[in-house]
Amino acid sequence: MVYDYLRYVAVVGILLLLAFGVSLFPPLTSGATSVGSGVSQEEYEETVGQELAYCESNSYDVDCACFAQISGHILSQKESRVPFATYPDRTELARGQASKDC
Numbered sequence: 001m002v003y004d005y006l007r008y009v010a011v012v013g014i015l016l017l018l019a020f021g022v023s024l025f026p027p028l029t030s031g032a033t034s035v036g037s038g039v040s041q042e043e044y045e046e047t048v049g050q051e052l053a054y055c056e057s058n059s060y061d062v063d064c065a066c067f068a069q070i071s072g073h074i075l076s077q078k079e080s081r082v083p084f085a086t087y088p089d090r091t092e093l094a095r096g097q098a099s100k101d102c
Contacts, residue, residue: 039076039077039078043076044072044073044076047072047075047076048068048069048071048072049068050072051067051068051071051072051075051094051095051098052064052065052067052068054071054095055067055068055071055098062098062099062102063102066098066101066102067095067098067099067102068098070094070097070098070101070102071094071095071097071098072094074090074093074094074097074098075090075091075094077090
């Protein structure tokens with residue numbers, strides 16, 4: 001009887017910890033619009049323009065419009081996706097991902 005009670009308490013405790021852990025992480029797909037989180041439309045367009053100029057000046061063998069869109073979107077994200085996580089340099093990440101995807 002006591003063993004069943006302890007099992008019940010353990011299951012409820014695990015569920016509470018799981019719910020608390022999930023509430024700490026925002027949905028990884030949130031903010032997947034053309035404008036990054038916490039950035040105005042003008043700032044986003046400026047970032048895309050800078051990345052377009054960078055692509056054209058360095059003559060990547062990619063579609064520079066696609067490159068600028070992807071890179072600009074990544075660079076315009078102001079908030080971390082996972083709290084307390086460390087990320088690589090945003091510029092290297094954005095340009096590397098854009099060059100692979102386009």
